[in-house]
Amino acid sequence: MxxxxxxxxxxxxxxxxxxxxxxxxxxxxxxERWSLLAVIALRAQALRFNALRRELQGISPRMLARTLKALERDGLVSRTVHPTVPPQVDYALTALGRSLLQPVDALLHWADEHREAMDMARRDFDAREAVAAAT
The missing domain is CATH 1.20.5 (Single alpha-helices involved in coiled-coils or other helix-helix interfaces)
Known part of the structure; x- marks a missing residue:
């Protein structure tokens, strides 16, 4: 076959x-831009929406809500509503979400090891593109 x-x-x-x-x-x-950052932010502990939003500087409330809903749908994040007034909601990694941390850590390690080489490659590429555009 x-x-x-x-x-x-x-x-x-x-x-x-x-x-x-x-x-x-x-x-x-x-x-997705915010998904892995949310997983990383939830690594150590469950967080409430606004605490998570503070961790993910620059994310809008709407985008955070969409990201959390998608992560929950995929089984990576759990959402716990506490019966208080007003209701308090905690977001935490599930076992499946925690299992994602190992490959994420490997990716972060790779990125850190190769950051300078990639920066140099970008500078070289941009310089070649500038010369090509000038001719």
Whole structure:
């Protein structure tokens, strides 16, 4: 059987397409600007909405609400409503969300190790582009 676009030689094209769709959705979630930052902010403890918003400087209330809802839908974050007046809501990582911390830490470590090389590559690229634009 010919390989599908997933690189898997066992899946049929319909199963391969469904797998790709699932992976695309997962990668979109973790690749969104605020999703990983929210996961990192919730690493140590559960936080209320406004405390989380303070941690994620620059996020609008609407975007934070959307991000938390998406993370909750994906099973990465839990939402606990406390029966108080006014209601208090805590957001925390689930076991699944905590399992994401290891690859996130690896990515952060990689980024830190390669930050200077990437900065240099960007400067070199920008300089070449400036020369090309000037000619």
């Amino acid at each position: 010919a390989a599908t676009h997933t690189g898997d030689t066992v899946r049929g094209s319909e199963q391969g397409a469904a797998y790709c769709q699932q992976m695309r959705l997962l990668l979109e979630r973790v690749g």
